[in-house]
Amino acid sequence: MSTPPLPDEQARNAAPMKPSTTARLLPHTRFGGPIPWVIAILIALVVIASAGGLALRNLADNARADLSDAVTVQIIEADAEIRSAQASAAAEAMAAHPLVTSVRIVPEAELSELLEPWLGASAGTDDVPIPALIDVELSRRANSQEVAQLQAALDGAVEGARVDAQSEWLRPVYDALAAMQYLALALIALVAFATAAAVWLAARSAFSNHEETVEIIHLLGGTDAQVTRIFQRSVLRDAVFGASMGLVLGLGAVWLLGQQFAGLDSGMIGGGGLNLFDWLVIALIPLGGVLLALITGRITIGFALRSML
């Protein structure tokens, strides 16, 4: 028998295989298993939670910006003429305070319009008297001592009138919004953990299924890095598909929710829209998901390989 036609030279270094070659070493399982879809669902949840958290943050910020530098004076008096006179006196007393930048007595027509959904067309008539309200803009957010000074100034002008620091009575709302933001963050962390766990399980399962191939590659001189690359390519493919699908699903859900909230036509909810930065953050979520899957896959395969010779 003739001498085998062996190549003249051979490389001894572990140069990376071409991607197309690497891909062929494991059976083609693209989209075949549940993992891409699991990743898609988890990424969609992160997108929704992130969008919700960002919207809540914007909502709270807008509300604070609108309300924290203002107080409201409320005068409760059944007689319309007396009430009007007291409102004028209170406005003068407030305007004299150095912290106050502007004072506006809310017109009765505006108040009637605001209360009409609850009190009907009789709102603002003599039958159903409504308090006088004065919007007082401040040069900055007032602390409790300054609010007390304003109240004292008001007491000197109109007995029984009351200063409401809007930021104070909205504090429980802010606290609730903050809690919901933390909840969104916790949800994102949990989903990230679940994603990593899913990838870990999938990588372990894939490794077990292809352990024979891995052992052959090892015995033929394949390195851990080469084997890891083979699996990472598979993980990358599944993660990119899953993350893309998850982004589409998540954005769809966010859009639907946005439409629902927009339908409420509420001034406060209107401050919860997403800005360009928020959309950029959301766009980065699939990238983060893919990166997390790659790192998890690499660590999982690395541990599995270390148990082999």
Add this chain to the structure above:
Amino acid sequence: MRGMTDRPSEIVKFDNVGLRYGTDPEVLSDLSFTLFPGSFYFLTGASGAGKTSLLKLLYLAQRPSRGSIRMFGKDMITLPRTRLPDFRRRLGVVFQNFRLVPHLSAFDNVALPLRLSGTSEAKVIKAVSDMLEWVGLSHRAQAIPATMSGGEQQRVAIARAVIARPQMLIADEPTGNVDPDMALKLLRLFEALNNRVGTTVIVATHDVHLLKKVPDSLIMRLQKGRLSDPTGALRYPPRPSGAAKTNSKPSGSA
């Protein structure tokens, strides 16, 4: 004929090696022997004698439970596992059950050692095409193992084992699944590799008739996990008399 004192330094040296799986009794005990570059060895013994376990130690799929193993001048016991690929690439292995990658074609299976060692694709295509032609499987290049006969799979496994020009070829019962004609043909293939390329060849077989087919071969006999050396050929330094058969071939590339 190369004189005994000219014998090149060893390619494999086992010293008091033992192997056990878990807490079971040792399957290999007190193995001490030396293999030389360019030689042709038969490893014989009854089924269950430990031939495959010894080969696993040789092709670095297993570490021994005790003793020391030196291969290519390096201590394999203390070698970090991350350095094993460097040494595995010097070996060609024909596994007992071939161990072809089931979803890869014959071409891709044969190409695997070259691709793993970073050989350019142009060289891979040329070398693998030539090799498949040499083993008579050009027409089956794109066939996957499940569609190939035992003899065809055997030839793919052999082509894969020799494609990267190994310094040592290890074959576990390579003729066990083929007819006598094919067995002889494969043996001639190993001889050609040994004679003309200088590869050290170790063939495990329980077929005693096969031993007579390679006149210059040396015999290692395993009995219940222990090695007997009827020719004294495994001793180093060898006997001063001509009792041991020697190999007159070049020492190869070791």
